């Protein structure tokens with residue numbers, strides 16, 4: 694059983710067939726999915742999905758591409774959403790110096806504000822970086838010292854930076870890129886990172902793993918990511934799945950306690966239990 698800690702079922706690419714995509718994920722053994730917002734409408738959509746599907750949870754936030762839309766009103770709206778129990782994190786937020794669709798000053802401001810919000814809400818933070826890991830670590834460090842933790846999703850930094858992230862109390866999100874032949878740095882990190890700090894993600898609809906590379910990604914393909922990480926670590930995939938699922942539960946404390954193993958058959962639940 695697996696947890697997709699980062700996917701975008703709220704993306705227009707899934708507008709036509711989200712129920713079928715979700716069904717395939719369940720069939721593949723993905724027992725929980727965290728749908729990540731990247732602007733206000735997608736955060737609202739993530740929350741709607743999370744409040745209508747038992748195994749879907751939401752993160753609400755503003756992607757660095759959208760950083761210019763940050764305002765006090767935005768902060769209040771996200772804070773209101775984040776108070777809902779199905780919201781498990783703030784994000785994704787961070788810095789993107791690759792496409793740099795928003796000016797850096799706006800990216801820094803929105804990132805700081807969302808780290809602050811995460812601290813106030815007592816929620817973990819989902820961090821996006823592109824060509825900006827070192828800067829993002831510098832910004833995050835003082836918040837981490839005050840107890841803000843979370844995940845650097847789609848980890849793209851080096852080994853030294855990975856050590857820094859782990860030292861700050863953060864998890865490393867490993868996605869489809871780890872299945873690419875030429876991603877040697879990421880192979881090494883996936884192989885050597887502390888086993889209690891790795892979480893798996895698809896980032897669907899982006900970054901589909903081999904052999905789907907270049908096409909629409911979906912949460913069911915998380916099994917391919919899990920298989921490759923298990924292979925790199927020389928561990929059985931079931932062991933890797935159990936460990937990363939437990940890690941996801943610690944990363945997102947609002948996920949239900951019971952994230953390991955299949956649900957008990959109805960007949961064993963008894964009359965008095967309320968279930969999970």
Ligand SMILES: [Zn+2]
Nearest residue numbers: 699729785896
């Ligand atoms: Zn994402």
